[in-house]
Amino acid sequence: MGELYSHTQTAAHAEALTVAEVRLTPILIADPPLLNTQGVHQPLTPRLIIEVVTADGTVGVGETYGDTKYLELAKPLGEALPGRPVSDLNGLFTVAEQVCGEPGDVSDSVDVGGLRGVQTADKMRLSVISGFEVACLDALGKVLGLPVHALLGGKVRDSVEYSAYLFYRPARHPGADTPRDDWGAALDPAGVVAQARRLADTHGFASFKLKGGVFPPDEEIAAVRALAEAFPGRPLRLDPNGAWSVETSLRVAAELGDVLQYLEDPTSTTARMAEVAARTDVPLATNMCVTTFPEIKDAFTTGAVQVVLSDHHYWGGLRNTRELAAICRTFGVGLSMHSNTHLGISLAAMTQVAATVPNLDYACDSHYPWQTDDVITSRHVFTGGRLTVSDAPGLGVELDRGALKALHQRWLDDDGTMRDRDDAAAMRVAEPDWQTPSVPRW
Amino acid sequence: MGELYSHTQTAAHAEALTVAEVRLTPILIADPPLLNTQGVHQPLTPRLIIEVVTADGTVGVGETYGDTKYLELAKPLGEALPGRPVSDLNGLFTVAEQVCGEPGDVSDSVDVGGLRGVQTADKMRLSVISGFEVACLDALGKVLGLPVHALLGGKVRDSVEYSAYLFYRPARHPGADTPRDDWGAALDPAGVVAQARRLADTHGFASFKLKGGVFPPDEEIAAVRALAEAFPGRPLRLDPNGAWSVETSLRVAAELGDVLQYLEDPTSTTARMAEVAARTDVPLATNMCVTTFPEIKDAFTTGAVQVVLSDHHYWGGLRNTRELAAICRTFGVGLSMHSNTHLGISLAAMTQVAATVPNLDYACDSHYPWQTDDVITSRHVFTGGRLTVSDAPGLGVELDRGALKALHQRWLDDDGTMRDRDDAAAMRVAEPDWQTPSVPRW
Numbered sequence: 001m002g003e004l005y006s007h008t009q010t011a012a013h014a015e016a017l018t019v020a021e022v023r024l025t026p027i028l029i030a031d032p033p034l035l036n037t038q039g040v041h042q043p044l045t046p047r048l049i050i051e052v053v054t055a056d057g058t059v060g061v062g063e064t065y066g067d068t069k070y071l072e073l074a075k076p077l078g079e080a081l082p083g084r085p086v087s088d089l090n091g092l093f094t095v096a097e098q099v100c101g102e103p104g105d106v107s108d109s110v111d112v113g114g115l116r117g118v119q120t121a122d123k124m125r126l127s128v129i130s131g132f133e134v135a136c137l138d139a140l141g142k143v144l145g146l147p148v149h150a151l152l153g154g155k156v157r158d159s160v161e162y163s164a165y166l167f168y169r170p171a172r173h174p175g176a177d178t179p180r181d182d183w184g185a186a187l188d189p190a191g192v193v194a195q196a197r198r199l200a201d202t203h204g205f206a207s208f209k210l211k212g213g214v215f216p217p218d219e220e221i222a223a224v225r226a227l228a229e230a231f232p233g234r235p236l237r238l239d240p241n242g243a244w245s246v247e248t249s250l251r252v253a254a255e256l257g258d259v260l261q262y263l264e265d266p267t268s269t270t271a272r273m274a275e276v277a278a279r280t281d282v283p284l285a286t287n288m289c290v291t292t293f294p295e296i297k298d299a300f301t302t303g304a305v306q307v308v309l310s311d312h313h314y315w316g317g318l319r320n321t322r323e324l325a326a327i328c329r330t331f332g333v334g335l336s337m338h339s340n341t342h343l344g345i346s347l348a349a350m351t352q353v354a355a356t357v358p359n360l361d362y363a364c365d366s367h368y369p370w371q372t373d374d375v376i377t378s379r380h381v382f383t384g385g386r387l388t389v390s391d392a393p394g395l396g397v398e399l400d401r402g403a404l405k406a407l408h409q410r411w412l413d414d415d416g417t418m419r420d421r422d423d424a425a426a427m428r429v430a431e432p433d434w435q436t437p438s439v440p441r442w
Numbered sequence: 443m444g445e446l447y448s449h450t451q452t453a454a455h456a457e458a459l460t461v462a463e464v465r466l467t468p469i470l471i472a473d474p475p476l477l478n479t480q481g482v483h484q485p486l487t488p489r490l491i492i493e494v495v496t497a498d499g500t501v502g503v504g505e506t507y508g509d510t511k512y513l514e515l516a517k518p519l520g521e522a523l524p525g526r527p528v529s530d531l532n533g534l535f536t537v538a539e540q541v542c543g544e545p546g547d548v549s550d551s552v553d554v555g556g557l558r559g560v561q562t563a564d565k566m567r568l569s570v571i572s573g574f575e576v577a578c579l580d581a582l583g584k585v586l587g588l589p590v591h592a593l594l595g596g597k598v599r600d601s602v603e604y605s606a607y608l609f610y611r612p613a614r615h616p617g618a619d620t621p622r623d624d625w626g627a628a629l630d631p632a633g634v635v636a637q638a639r640r641l642a643d644t645h646g647f648a649s650f651k652l653k654g655g656v657f658p659p660d661e662e663i664a665a666v667r668a669l670a671e672a673f674p675g676r677p678l679r680l681d682p683n684g685a686w687s688v689e690t691s692l693r694v695a696a697e698l699g700d701v702l703q704y705l706e707d708p709t710s711t712t713a714r715m716a717e718v719a720a721r722t723d724v725p726l727a728t729n730m731c732v733t734t735f736p737e738i739k740d741a742f743t744t745g746a747v748q749v750v751l752s753d754h755h756y757w758g759g760l761r762n763t764r765e766l767a768a769i770c771r772t773f774g775v776g777l778s779m780h781s782n783t784h785l786g787i788s789l790a791a792m793t794q795v796a797a798t799v800p801n802l803d804y805a806c807d808s809h810y811p812w813q814t815d816d817v818i819t820s821r822h823v824f825t826g827g828r829l830t831v832s833d834a835p836g837l838g839v840e841l842d843r844g845a846l847k848a849l850h851q852r853w854l855d856d857d858g859t860m861r862d863r864d865d866a867a868a869m870r871v872a873e874p875d876w877q878t879p880s881v882p883r884w
Contacts, residue, residue, distance in 0.1 A: 087592040089596055090594075152532075154531055296772050297773050327768065330739060356532055358532070
């Protein structure tokens with residue numbers, strides 16, 4: 001009987017598991033004026049929604065960066081997939097290498113929004129693959145009746161903890177018709193604490209990360225001190241995106257060592273991180289100097305980082321994220337999750353993979369509370385700072401086609417100024433003389 | 443339509459994916475008198491066959507070590523699985539830690555047949571888990587209609603290359619009623635070359651590994667030289683299982699450097715391997731000093747090994763083997779596969795995972811050609827030294843219940859002398875004064 005069942009399944013799956021169509025939909029989503037060391041988030045920022053449709057009509061969804069260069073890479077990959085098994089996730093890497101080519105000139109660009117160091121064709125291709133991998137996993141899970149976490153070996157926890165992601169910000173974007181919100185400005189310690197309190201009250205977050213590198217270090221030290229006083233004992237983190245020198249990093253570590261869970265990318269490059277790490281007991285985290293597998297060896301053997309903030313968009317998908325986790329376990333390096341601006345599909349993907357990783361040592365980052373737009377029918381809700389791990393087939397989210405259409409129309413209607421995220425250009429709208437600061441800034 | 447299909451599947455799978463029963467069958471299989479530095483293979487050697495039966499009657503099969511201590515660990519794990527999802531592979535590790543306890547006294551034992559260094563409870567538990575993980579993957583694949591390689595992300599090659607595994611051996615075991623074969627003795631260079639030629643002619647193997655550590659190094663150097671002359675240009679390997687000193691290792695490396703693909707575990711311990719590696723250009727491979735994740739960091743950062751010979755039994759299954767492969771890729775260390783005495787289930791498992799690993803840099807080892815017993819209905823056939831990767835659901839093998847029953851009866855009938863592999867005890871049958879040699883032996 002088992003055999004018969006198995007054979008019937010095989011026949012049914014052979015069709016269901018073949019990719020019939022891939023749909024790529026670039027969209028523009030509203031984004032608050034969040035500040036970082038390079039500038040400010042644009043009023044609208046691009047994302048790419050990927051749909052992988054199998055021959056039986058099952059639709060899997062994925063999400064990744066939507067800037068023009070990423071779209072250029074995604075198009076040939078999408079065209080290459082029909083006819084291939086949706087389960088062939090290892091093959092995505094081979095196919096992508098074959099068809100994607102080089103994405104224009106990447107040598108002079110800084111990674112969109114990631115403040116991830118120098119862009120390379122490899123990094124961009126992996127980010128594109130990640131969106132396809134998630135869409136394939138979603139489709140595969142739906143066809144098989146399994147949640148994505150089961151396709152990754154099963155969840156080891158029923159919920160995943162996230163931290164509050166605090167940003168310096170003005171009350172609103174410049175310009176008459178830019179998106180607004182009611183958060184108000186947060187440009188000093190009191191503003192940061194007020195923001196933290198609202199995020200904690202609304203979502204239950206128990207830990208706090210402040211995006212720094214915006215103001216001179218003493219101001220940011222004061223903000224973290226204010227957080228420590230307002231939320232005694234809560235884990236705190238500060239992330240200046242590599243804006244500081246080694247000496248400044250060490251000074252901040254010394255001044256905040258008693259309240260920081262970790263210090264995130266205080267300085268740029270693995271070599272400088274190693275210098276800082278050698279002279280402080282405060283753990284250093286990164287999503288800048290270790291964002292690809294080839295960067296691991298140097299950083300881990302020099303002790304440059306104590307925590308890797310993984311990001312499935314950077315690392316090439318959920319399965320690569322699990323491999324990164326295995327490497328971190330093996331080398332005694334901590335693991336948590338980084339976030340860029342993203343929607344509910346990526347948050348579902350993050351939560352599914354996070355649920356399967358035994359050594360998820362810290363609450364994950366997510367920009368999600370700052371996003372008012374989404375392309376799923378039912379937004380994720382944090383309870384006590386946690387998301388419940390969905391056991392529904394696939395990612396457990398449903399595409400809101402009306403929302404997708406509207407956000408795509410916004411992309412179509414855009415004159416090109418918002419289609420490529422550029423935090424420095426956005427900053428120049430308010431401050432015409434703004435230039436991307438050179439590093440170290442302080 | 444996709445949604446409806448998906449929901450129907452979910453209901454069907456909820457039942458099919460639950461473990462209903464686990465059957466553990468210890469068996470004794472015939473083994474030729476293969477020599478190694480510790481002694482000789484017994485005439486009969488134990489294996490454990492694991493069947494995981496899901497609620498719809500699907501049977502998944504796995505295979506691992508069958509010695510008493512492993513059976514003691516397997517029993518509670520088997521009892522803990524009914525009612526759990528067969529897809530919960532990450533959970534196997536948690537459950538095993540909870541239920542398996544400590545396997546008697548392991549401190550004074552050397553790993554059965556693995557010559558793997560000191561046994562630990564962790565190592566033994568991982569070997570037991572590996573058999574369950576393979577059985578669960580086989581069942582899962584059969585229920586879902588997917589080959590195991592698809593559950594691991596899909597094959598990146600259609601066939602997997604194996605190498606000829608050469609052994610010094612007498613013509614037969616001592617004793618009247620021990621199993622016989624027609625291979626004859628191989629105790630000198632001519633015998634080794636004749637054995638290699640027959641293995642190459644029968645199976646098409648293109649590379650050769652000689653199990654060494656049996657005779658003084660000069661005799662083994664002569665055997666490898668004879669192989670190099672008989673098979674010019676073919677990859678050759680020599681594996682004395684850590685029997686040599688650093689100086690002897692360096693002397694052999696210098697004398698055979700022009701013909702060796704790699705030198706396998708010339709000396710024991712990571713520290714000694716690092717000493718050898720620092721003074722030779724011949725790559726060093728290991729399945730002794732790096733057989734668990736905690737052993738990786740020291741070996742990789744000291745440059746002690748250039749090739750890890752993975753073994754899914756050691757590492758805790760096929761998914762852990764893929765994680766090991768990711769670590770090797772990341773640190774620029776080569777990868778191939780080790781083998782102990784095993785049957786067709788494990789060979790199927792090795793082939794499935796090998797098919798998914800991009801960085802499988804060398805032909806894999808397998809004892810399989812030496813095994814005349816099996817528990818599958820159709821034995822694997824090497825063609826040109828390769829095995830075709832099965833695309834059938836699960837592992838693509840079918841249990842031969844008649845053979846399983848007969849081999850289990852042999853285990854039941856045994857008076858206990860064969861139920862625990864002990865190469866030194868087997869050696870004492872012919873040489874009563876034999877003691878396990880201390881290391882370094884030469």
